[in-house]
Amino acid sequence: MKKLLLLALLAAIMAGGYFFMREEPAKEENSPTGTTAEVERGSIVERVDSDGKVVSNLDVEIKCKASGEVVSLPYDVSQKVKKGALIAELDPVDEKRSVRQAKAALESARAKLTSAKEELLLEEANLSSERGRANSAIIAASAKEEDSRAKAKRIEELLASKLASREEYDTARTTAVTAEADLKEARLSLDEIEAKERALEVTRQSIRIAETEVEIKKIALEVAEQRLADTKVVSPLDGIVTTREVQVGQIISSPISNVGGGTTLMTISDLSRLFVLASVDEADIGKITLDQPTIITVDAYPSKKFDGRVVQISPKGVNVSNVVTFEVKIEVTSEDKNLLLPEMTAAIEITISSSDNTLLIPDGAIYRKKGENFVFVVDASGGNTERKIEVG
Structure with missing residues (x-):
């Protein structure tokens, strides 16, 4: 691109309108040689040129969580896919x-x-019945023991007063001892029932273990169903x-069970937005800012x-053979951007500044x-006048 320089001239230059055009680049000398050219007004643009490649908004490698034989692949390369298909x-x-x-x-x-x-409910019911019978037996035995002892x-x-025989006394005494023994036996039965109640805790613990086993089997079923869904x-x-x-x-192999990362089935790309990744020289990166307009050609x-615009500037450069460049991401904004395809090589012109008139x-x-x-400005008489200028 031919570089144009801004010329800030005095009013006299505008009046003259012509100056010498040199055939060689500017250098130190005292006399002009060459042809004349007319001063013009127009637009001047400062740009940074670079090369890059077209990339998609997103590339997703598709892998399958399960391993096995592929039985269906409904989509082929270049076909559009909807989310969830x-x-x-x-x-x-x-x-x-x-x-x-x-x-x-x-x-x-x-x-x-x-x-x-x-089983627990049955044992609890039987134990409750046994406890009721044991309590009743204790009450009856206690009453009988008390009555026998009093008699x-x-x-x-009466025996001491010679009003009862020795035989009657022995009989009453035997009856009292027997009643006392029956009471103790009834109380022992209640102790046995309490021991059975403590044994029920073992059954309750078995139920808790069985409940845990059910939860484990539920999880195993969920895992199996997930593996089926993963196919x-x-x-x-x-x-x-x-x-x-x-x-x-x-x-194919699963990326979950295979240390090599599993088999890639396909790549799906989001082309709703397209970008160009350009490498900008370190000498020019300081001129680049976000939202600067760009021109892209392929x-x-x-x-x-x-058309495009700068959307991202890498904060870290890349050194290749002592040449440092920075990656600049440019979004393609043209309506016909769908003509561009990922990996196309692109030439980039980033507009740094511009001035009209x-x-x-x-x-x-x-x-x-x-x-x-x-x-040298050509005056009305055809003479040449040397004028100092500022360029920018």
């Missing part, structure tokens, strides 16, 4: 079998839990299939220019003398 399926026969086994194991665990609960004491008093792969985004790495009938459409002269019209810039 089925894009791959593995043979689910093993996973279906695992689900059935997990369901059977869960039903078995639930049956054992139900049986243990019913034996009265007969003992179907759905698209995580709207996009286009840009690569497909496998075919129907191929055996070899596929050499006569077409695409500016005095313009070719670079060859300027010469330097003692560190300052000069031009």
Whole structure:
């Protein structure tokens, strides 16, 4: 691109309108040579040129959590895919079998839990009945023991008064001792019932274990169902299939169980937004700011220019063979951006600054003398007048 320089001239230059055009680049000398050119007004733009490549908004490598044989691949390269669409399926026969086994194991665990609960209820009911009978027996034995003891004491008093025989006393005494023994036996029965109640804690603990087993089997079923669901792969985004790495009938590995990262099925790209990644030299990176306009061209459409804007500037440079560049991300904003494809090589022109209605002269019209810039202005009489100028 031919560089144009801003010429700030005095009113006299505008009046003259012509100056010498040099055939060689400006250098220190005292006399002009060359042809004349007219001062013009126009636009001047400062740009930074760079090269880059077109990239998509997002590229997602699709892998399957499960391992097995691919039985379905509904989409091929370049086809559009909607988010949630089925894009791959593995043979689910093993996973279906695992689900059935997990369901059977869960039903078995639930049956054992139900049986243990019913057994506990039955034991608690029997124990309650036994406790009732034991309490009744203690009450009856206690009354009988008290009555027998009182009767034996009265007969003992009558025996001392010679009003009862020795045989009657012995009989009453035997009856009292027997009643006392019956009371102790009734109380022992109650102690046995309390021991049985403590034994019920073992049954209750078995129920808690059975409940835990049911939860374990539920989790195992959920895992089996998830593995079955994992045999179907759905698209995580709207996009286009840009690569497909496998075919129907191929055996693939899971990234979860394979240390190598598993098999990539395909790549889906989001092309709703397109970007260009440009490498800008470190000498120019200080001029780049966000939202600066850009012009993008590609070899596929050499006569077409695409608009863009700077959306990201890398804070860290890349050093290759002692040449440092910074990555600048540019979003393509043209309506026909869909003509661009990922990985296309692009030429970038980033607009740094611009000025309209500016005095313009070719670079060859300027010469330097003692560190300052000069031009020769052609006056009305055809003579040449040397004028000092400032360029920018």
